[in-house]
Each structure stands twice: as C-alpha cells, then as structure tokens.
Amino acid sequence: MTSSTPRRTVLAAALAAAAGTAAAGPATAAGPGCAASDCPADGAGRGHVPAAGLVDNRFWSSYTDWRCGTTAGTKAVAGLRPGLTLATPAGRVDYTDPHTGRTAAWEYATWTSPVHTPAVPATEVIASWNAATPPGTWLQVELSGTYSDGTATPWYVMGRWAAGDGDIRRTSVDDQTDGKSTVWTDTFAIDDAASGLRLSAYRLRLTLYRTPGSALTPTVWRLGAMASDIPDRFTVPASEPGLDHELLVPRYSQNTHVGQYPEYDNGGEAWCSPTSSQMIVEYWGRRPSAEQLAWVNPSFADPQVCHAARYTYDHQYQGCGNWPFNAAYAATYPDMNAAVTRLRSLTELESLIRAGIPAITSQSFRKEELTGAGYGTSGHLMTVIGFTATGDVIANDPASPTNEAVRRVYRRQEWENIWLRTKRYDANGKVRGGTGGVCYLFWPVKSAPSQHRALQALGLV
Numbered sequence: 001m002t003s004s005t006p007r008r009t010v011l012a013a014a015l016a017a018a019a020g021t022a023a024a025g026p027a028t029a030a031g032p033g034c035a036a037s038d039c040p041a042d043g044a045g046r047g048h049v050p051a052a053g054l055v056d057n058r059f060w061s062s063y064t065d066w067r068c069g070t071t072a073g074t075k076a077v078a079g080l081r082p083g084l085t086l087a088t089p090a091g092r093v094d095y096t097d098p099h100t101g102r103t104a105a106w107e108y109a110t111w112t113s114p115v116h117t118p119a120v121p122a123t124e125v126i127a128s129w130n131a132a133t134p135p136g137t138w139l140q141v142e143l144s145g146t147y148s149d150g151t152a153t154p155w156y157v158m159g160r161w162a163a164g165d166g167d168i169r170r171t172s173v174d175d176q177t178d179g180k181s182t183v184w185t186d187t188f189a190i191d192d193a194a195s196g197l198r199l200s201a202y203r204l205r206l207t208l209y210r211t212p213g214s215a216l217t218p219t220v221w222r223l224g225a226m227a228s229d230i231p232d233r234f235t236v237p238a239s240e241p242g243l244d245h246e247l248l249v250p251r252y253s254q255n256t257h258v259g260q261y262p263e264y265d266n267g268g269e270a271w272c273s274p275t276s277s278q279m280i281v282e283y284w285g286r287r288p289s290a291e292q293l294a295w296v297n298p299s300f301a302d303p304q305v306c307h308a309a310r311y312t313y314d315h316q317y318q319g320c321g322n323w324p325f326n327a328a329y330a331a332t333y334p335d336m337n338a339a340v341t342r343l344r345s346l347t348e349l350e351s352l353i354r355a356g357i358p359a360i361t362s363q364s365f366r367k368e369e370l371t372g373a374g375y376g377t378s379g380h381l382m383t384v385i386g387f388t389a390t391g392d393v394i395a396n397d398p399a400s401p402t403n404e405a406v407r408r409v410y411r412r413q414e415w416e417n418i419w420l421r422t423k424r425y426d427a428n429g430k431v432r433g434g435t436g437g438v439c440y441l442f443w444p445v446k447s448a449p450s451q452h453r454a455l456q457a458l459g460l461v
Helices: 017-022 063-067 272-283 303-312 323-330 346-354 412-420 449-457
Strands: 055-060 070-072 074-077 083-086 091-096 103-112 124-132 137-147 156-161 181-184 187-190 199-210 219-228 336-342 359-365 377-387 393-396 407-410 423-425 431-433 438-444
Touching (some): 055 336, 063 074, 070 074, 083 199, 124 137, 124 199, 124 323, 124 336, 156 181, 156 323, 272 323, 323 438, 346 449, 393 412
Antiparallel strands (some): 070 103, 074 083, 083 219, 091 103, 336 438
C-alpha cells in the first residue's frame, strides 16, 4: 500500500494566468524607526544559528526582525508574541483564484526580509511561516536569491495560504523555473546540483491581503527558511544509539478514514501528513473545538483528522502533504510555533526527543527496506516519539489498520537510512529521490528551557 502520493512528482497542470495578477508591488520603504544600529548583523541572534554543516535555518520572529525588514504598508507589533500586520495598504489588486475561477479585489501590503547569506550555499530551500488569517485575509510568501555565479533568480511563489478556505483556496504554484532552478510544490531546488551551482543568498517577501476598505489584517509571527546542501547518497553511516526514552503521543490511523472526504486527496489512505500533524498538535494539548468540527460527519471517528486534512490541503498539489502548509496549520492553534527543517542524523533527533519534542519525518522505501512496516511507499510521513534501549526507532505510523496498531518499532539502521538518503531504487530498479532528513517540528511559544536549548542548537529559535 502506498500511504502518500510522491512528494516530488512533477505536476503537469499549470496555474491559470491569474497567478501573475496577485503579485504585489515592490517593497519600497524601510521599517518605521528602524535604524541600522537596531538591526543585528545577519547570521547573529535569535533564530540565526545554523545547524552545523549541510543545513542552515533562518527565521524572522522578533520585534527587531520585523522592524528591520523593508516595508510597504506593514507594521511590526510588539508584545509577548511579536508579529507583523497590515497597517496601511500599499495598493489594490485583482486576484482570480485558479481553483474557483472567482475574481476579487484585495488590498495588500508587503514586508521583505534582509538578504540572508546561509552558511550552507544551498541546493534546496524550503520556507515556512506561522500566522493567523481571519476571514477576509490571506498571505503570500515569495523567495528571490543570488546564485553562486552572480546571477539572480526571479521572485518565486512559495505558497498562497489562508487558514480557512472561504476566501481563497490555499495553493502552491506550478511551472516556476528560470532554467537554473525550479520550485517543486513547496521546495526551491537547483536543477543540476552536480554542476556546482548553488544559491548563495536569498530574501523572502511576505504579502498580506485583506478585503478592501476593512480593518482586517493577517498577523504573521514567524517567517523563515531552511537552506541545505545534502550530498547525493544511497546510504548513510549508522549513528550510535544514545537515548532510551518514549513520549506519550496520541495515536491516530489514517486508514480508518479511507473513503472519507475524497475531495481532499482521495480520502484517508493518503492522509499520512495531516494525521501525523494532528497527533503532535494534540500532544501539545491543542485540538479543534466542537464548533470547528461541526462540518464533519458525526458518524466518523476522530473527526479532527478529517479537519486537519481539509485545512492542510493544497489545491494545486491536490494533496495534504505540502510541508509548509502542515506547519502553518499547526501554528493556527493557540501559542504554537512550527517549522519545516532537515536534521542530519538520528543523534539530532534523539536530542529533540530527550527534550520532549516529537518530530514528523518524511521517508520513502520498498517494503523489504523497513522490517515490520508491511508496505512500501513513494512518500510517507510518520511521527517519531522515542527510542528503545537498543536505539531502535519508536514511531507512530499512521499507515496502520487501527489507532491501537499505530505504535511501531523500526530497526535503527534501516530507518535512519530511508529517512536521510537522497537517492534510492524503487521496486522496478529505477533511481528515485529521497527526502534527505526532512521533518516538521511543532512546539509551544512558551517552551521549557531544555526544549529551547534543543531547538536553538538547530537554529530554530
């Protein structure tokens, strides 16, 4: 059984020509009151510490961060959770939603990050964000960068997102390429990494939209990206076990939802990502309200899994496995942070588990490559919740027949290899890609000191 659609399948359908009509005007003004002395040098301070080697995380989330971007109509808001809001519209634009055909006018404002030079000249970049988008609002995230040959990328759309689905359909954008790089759903990638070309610097642009004439605004608390240069590899060296610990994470099976709401990626059989996301959301004590779940058929068990599928669904990808959309969904719950990143080893994952932070990991494998799984998959998400005394991986695997069967123990070396490799052979002997250690991490805004230290070591806070 394949429990998820392939994560890096080239999508044939093109976005309607309206995609270009939503592009906001250029950011033109420095943040109000932002003197150069107020802004830390890029690469220093909160959220700026790169994970050593291969991976670089850079996230903007502090009041100083928001004031030091380049703005056109946005405003930094101080407080326990600093954010960015739409203050004075920079303009108005018509957006035709390619998934509904509806055209509507929107006011917009923009914020553009300082240029970030990652410690790792990158072959891939994945952006993620945490925000609230009340009805009548939405946002767009874009990336632009400089190649190692000195030329520039275009502005690439990394996602058009709203927490709900009444105003726009959240969507990735297909057919974005300049012949040197391409955006595959949620991932910027150098087309030919073997050429030596890399992305040496980048910036992100955030556009906030609202209903014209209203006082509505999205609020963005966190925006950033993971840049990486993971070498091509079919196998990875085994790490030494270093932890015997298991977290008590709720268990949900995606397969108990087979046939439910097929409009969202053909139903539960493909819901590995939102099912995993919901497990960790509830681990942290958050869950949708009865009012939020009222749309779900009352005869369905675990309606919150259906809810997670609906509100992570990417209407262009036609699936629930868009990585940043899952992180953004988790962050819609009160005082939750979320990010998409890469880890380099199970040792790093052990440090998170030790601190009480479970992780959602992405992997693909043939049936015989993961003892005890009972299936093969071209792309699958599961939740790592601990390690046995011998170092084997304890995972809540949603590709299980019942909730009770979700907890699995997988052999350490097998699991580490299928997660961290970037190349693999499929059942027909053809070379396919691997995810190279991709994971989602969710954690509370008010986290324990040990959790803060574990995340800080990865450059996430």
